[in-house]
Amino acid sequence: MKEVKIVTKDLTLHYGQKMALNSINIQIPEKEVTAFIGPSGCGKSTFLRSLNRMNDLIPSVHIKGEILIDGLNIYEKKIDVVNLRKKIGMVFQKSNPFAKSIFENIAYGPRINGINDKKKLTEIVETSLKNAAIWDEVKDRLPDSALGLSGGQQQRLCIARTLAVQPEIILMDEPASALDPISTGKIEELIFELKKNYTIVIVTHNMQQAARVSDHTAFFYLGELIEYGKTRKIFTSPDIKQTEEYITGRFG
Amino acid sequence: MRLKNKLIGGSIITASALSVVLILAIIVIILVVTIIGGKDTLSWKFLTSFPTDGMMKGGIFPAIYGTALLVIVMSLAAVPFGAITAIYLTEYAHEKSWIAQTIRFAVRTLATVPSIIFGLFGLGFFIKYVGGGMDHLFMGGQLKWAQPNLLWGSLTMALLTLPVVIVSVEEAIRTVPRELREASLALGATKWQTIKKVVIPGSISGIMTGTILAVSRGAGEVAPILFTGAAYYLATLPTSVSDQFMNLGYHIYVLSTQSSNVDQTLPIQFATTLVLLMLTFTLNLTAVLIRSRLRRRIK
Numbered sequence: 001m002k003e004v005k006i007v008t009k010d011l012t013l014h015y016g017q018k019m020a021l022n023s024i025n026i027q028i029p030e031k032e033v034t035a036f037i038g039p040s041g042c043g044k045s046t047f048l049r050s051l052n053r054m055n056d057l058i059p060s061v062h063i064k065g066e067i068l069i070d071g072l073n074i075y076e077k078k079i080d081v082v083n084l085r086k087k088i089g090m091v092f093q094k095s096n097p098f099a100k101s102i103f104e105n106i107a108y109g110p111r112i113n114g115i116n117d118k119k120k121l122t123e124i125v126e127t128s129l130k131n132a133a134i135w136d137e138v139k140d141r142l143p144d145s146a147l148g149l150s151g152g153q154q155q156r157l158c159i160a161r162t163l164a165v166q167p168e169i170i171l172m173d174e175p176a177s178a179l180d181p182i183s184t185g186k187i188e189e190l191i192f193e194l195k196k197n198y199t200i201v202i203v204t205h206n207m208q209q210a211a212r213v214s215d216h217t218a219f220f221y222l223g224e225l226i227e228y229g230k231t232r233k234i235f236t237s238p239d240i241k242q243t244e245e246y247i248t249g250r251f252g
Numbered sequence: 253m254r255l256k257n258k259l260i261g262g263s264i265i266t267a268s269a270l271s272v273v274l275i276l277a278i279i280v281i282i283l284v285v286t287i288i289g290g291k292d293t294l295s296w297k298f299l300t301s302f303p304t305d306g307m308m309k310g311g312i313f314p315a316i317y318g319t320a321l322l323v324i325v326m327s328l329a330a331v332p333f334g335a336i337t338a339i340y341l342t343e344y345a346h347e348k349s350w351i352a353q354t355i356r357f358a359v360r361t362l363a364t365v366p367s368i369i370f371g372l373f374g375l376g377f378f379i380k381y382v383g384g385g386m387d388h389l390f391m392g393g394q395l396k397w398a399q400p401n402l403l404w405g406s407l408t409m410a411l412l413t414l415p416v417v418i419v420s421v422e423e424a425i426r427t428v429p430r431e432l433r434e435a436s437l438a439l440g441a442t443k444w445q446t447i448k449k450v451v452i453p454g455s456i457s458g459i460m461t462g463t464i465l466a467v468s469r470g471a472g473e474v475a476p477i478l479f480t481g482a483a484y485y486l487a488t489l490p491t492s493v494s495d496q497f498m499n500l501g502y503h504i505y506v507l508s509t510q511s512s513n514v515d516q517t518l519p520i521q522f523a524t525t526l527v528l529l530m531l532t533f534t535l536n537l538t539a540v541l542i543r544s545r546l547r548r549r550i551k
Binding site for chain 2 (some may be wrong): 057089090
């Protein structure tokens with residue numbers, strides 16, 4: 001196992017009175033792909049959204065325990081959430097490009113970081129689009145609206161937009177669930193490329209996808225982390241019966 | 253039981269149909285009567301010339317000009333203030349916090365206050381209190397601001413149209429999808445950057461709709477400016493916000509009640525009414541079109 005990037009200690013999360021995550025302890029390695037699987041409502045997306053404090057936006061959420069990223073507790077008072085989110089990018093289930101041009105979508109992050117130099121921005125846009133494997137498809141239409149792209153292209157654009165901020169970690173919340181198999185394949189290839197430079201955490205409903213793209217897999221059920229380990233082991237010889245039942249499709 | 257349901261359903265449909273016919277009939281009657289009464293007087297010259305012969309003849313240019321100035325100054329006050337309030341309510345205040353609830357209650361109440369009360373408030377607050385204070389402080393007690401003028405009339409009208417702006421902008425802001433805000437925040441944008449670069453651009457058509465509706469309302473109202481700025485007759489156009497102004501709605505009132513020969517001014521009254529109607533119809537139609545385009549975009 002490589003260096004540990006993210007550690008959670010007894011992470012418990014409530015929506016109002018309802019417990020959504022129960023005492024999660026996990027260690028996520030750097031520059032590898034970790035997949036969260038489990039049936040709907042098992043807490044995997046909630047957990048993912050805790051890692052960049054996206055749950056802060058929901059007033060009824062209460063969190064106990066610790067999330068350490070590079071050894072720092074991200075829920076400590078002195079942590080600046082805005083800076084934290086620059087370090088931890090997020091790709092959402094539904095592609096969500098802004099109603100702006102392709103160029104401006106990518107330039108959005110750098111711009112809010114104070115980069116306004118046109119040459120520098122052009123450079124960042126090109127690199128980000130190339131790294132997200134969409135440059136060849138859009139290089140001639142950068143001033144066009146991003147909303148004119150296909151669903152798969154939009155999702156890769158969103159990945160490029162995330163890369164433009166130069167994060168260390170990329171969280172992906174079912175990034176391919178709304179896409180056709182070809183687009184999904186492209187996203188998976190991209191994930192494989194990206195893990196050379198980024199720590200990737202992906203939530204997926206699709207177990208074949210988890211098996212294909214991830215190095216480690218965590219199985220969540222009813223707010224608990226049931227089993228976590230090397231993907232190959234989880235999918236071939238899980239230690240816990242529930243994991244096996246879920247993976248073989250007996251429930252979920 | 254079936255028969256009873258059928259009867260109830262039938263009578264509801266009949267009643268709705270009747271009310272639709274009735275409303276349409278009222279609109280048609282108003283339009284037809286106004287057009288017939290005003291069409292011979294309405295001309296380019298009528299729109300661009302001053303009243304003459306003690307307002308028995310001539311045009312209504314000063315009233316059109318004054319109405320335009322009124323709605324412009326009013327919008328300059330009402331739109332930014334209303335938009336900021338709407339942004340606060342949707343983005344910052346917690347739905348159930350007492351301050352948000354108080355503002356919402358105040359906005360709803362403001363929308364139901366009779367317009368003449370706004371006029372009285374403007375007279376008491378803007379003219380007597382603010383204007384009087386300004387005269388005392390800056391004019392050495394000389395009378396300049398403590399009297400009806402364009403500024404006080406416009407601000408009074410702005411109070412009246414504020415709820416329209418707030419509600420329209422709020423509605424528009426709520427249509428900006430949560431996903432877009434999340435995308436922006438996840439990229440490390442602050443809340444204010446997200447509002448500035450994603451939320452406001454995404455709700456610009458709502459802000460425009462609100463502005464146009466407010467302008468249309470402001471162009472048609474008379475009561476708020478009765479005491480606060482509208483003039484019976486002016487030989488010159490207003491040149492500063494401390495001048496009084498003429499106004500289309502007030503002009504109709506003056507012609508139909510204060511004129512020395514009401515019957516003789518009847519064609520002018522109809523033509524002025526027609527101008528006012530066309531103005532507000534056009535504005536409302538524009539607002540409806542923008543709004544429906546916005547709604548289509550959301551689907």
